[in-house]
Amino acid sequence: MPEFALLAADRADGRENSQAILTVDLDALADNWRLLKGRARGAECAAVVKADAYGIGLRPAAKKLLAAGCKTFFVAHLAEAEFLRDIAPEARIFALNGLPPGSSALFARKNLCPVLGSLPEMEEWAAFCRAENRKYDAAVHIDTGMNRLGLVKPDFPRALDLLDAFTPALIMTHFVSAEDASAPRNRAQIERFEEACGLFPPMRASLCNSSGMFLEEAPVFDLTRPGYALYGGNPTPGSDNPMNPVVSLEAVILQVRDIRAGEAAGYNARWTAPSRRRLATIGLGYADGFPRSASCGDIGADVFAGGAWCPVVGRISMDLSIIDISDAASLKRGDRVEVLGDHISVDDLGRWSGTIGYEILTDLGRRHKRVYVGGD
Structure with a gap:
């Protein structure tokens, strides 16, 4: 936060100046996580806190979610994961954007889990683990239709060869249109992910983002990854918002x-x-x-x-x-x-x-x- 904002925030009352007041209800954030945990139907409910916890502030958000019982977090970048590690020493932290070249040692030293979404990433992580003679954890990202990050089916044989070098902690994919319950691609993605899970060794699996948790057809697997809904966003556009404003x-x-x-x-x-x-x-x-x-x-x-x-x-x-x-x-x-x-x-x-x-x-x-x- 810039120095000016810090000084202003320290004042007893900001109403004497021209600043806008942004109020963040951390109790509502925790209540939203508990609501989503209830929808997880026995699966673990993680929290996506990338982009400074969607703008509300990573430190206060993560501390509140930890106190509510959240044990697993997802961020985008390695720098976010490092910052979060200082706040949450015991949490499981995944970096969704993968393994930047040359970053394996830092991930391992900080006990962070890269989400590996390409063969070059998997090869670099596997080579690092072999050199260290230790199987560090990582997640495997499957592309089921986003064409953004993730392994595609032709990558699977080589990916399976590399799994022996590290501990696959999670297999995951990401919905393209979960907010649209009528989109036929939702069912297609579910089927592709279930097929991939059957080809890879048994491990924990994750499919549902915020809107995915409200799709009746979507299996929760072992772990859900809500983000937007935690912060009060409507995961069911066109219907009443089930979440509390934050x-x-x-x-x-x-x-x-x-x-x-x-x-x-x-x-x-x-x-x-x-x-x-x-x-x-x-x-x-x-x-x-x-x-x-x-x-x-x-x-x-x-x-x-x-x-x-x-x-x-x-x-x-x-x-x-x-x-x-x-x-x-x-x-x-x-x-x-x-x-x-x-x-x-x-x-x-x-x-x-x-x-x-x-x-x-x-x-x-x-x-x-x-x-x-x-x-x-």
Whole structure:
């Protein structure tokens, strides 16, 4: 976290300045993990905490999940795995992005598990284990349709030859469209993964991500890997969200003004007042994770304040945004508006911005005053 954010976070009350307040409910995070653990039907429920725990902060998130009973974590990069190891000395930690060239000794020294998704990775890991005369753990990643990372069927014979050199701790794959329960590729991927599991020696298996855990047809195998749902994202788009919201974001009103019909607001005058309007400028922009694509347009974002929906008008700029508070005219300088919270979910803001809630979460800026609820 930048020094400025650290200094601001240390203040007793950030309401005297122009910073937005990002509140992270760690109790809700733990409750979400417990809900997902219940859906795992006896399988182990891990936690995906890559990208700084989807933007909410890896250290507080991991500590809360550990206290709730989580014992296995997934990150993307080796650097994330190293950082997490200092927080969770006894946890099982998998690095999803595989084995960077020359990194085997570091993985072994830190007791971290690379997720091997190519023959060159497997060969390097096997050679390291043979040179050390020790079978270190690693996971095997099978590609069942993503065409991103993972072994494909022609790789299997060579991969099977290499397994003797190390301990295969997990075989896994990743759904392409688990959020779409009607997608026929879900069944195809399940069948391909079951076939691969039958060809490889017996080991623990993992298929389900957040949305996969809500697919009735998806077997849980031995371990589930929820990520987005832990942080309040909806794993069942189109249906009610079964998860508890974890983040809320409030921005402060810096200035209020009345404008006449025909006056423009924001860069390039992309919005013109259709009638006399009351506008408020808030201290939140795209540098804070409020996407520029949420500017007024075909969809555009709203905030909620003063009991009313207040649309964004004009283009969102780096540090500031303009909202129309004509229906909440009692709002004044220093009042706060809800950008995420009880009325607006990360999925809502993602949809209004032409993106997904995952991007909203992981782009949450570091200039906010961060408040953690339910931490130690």
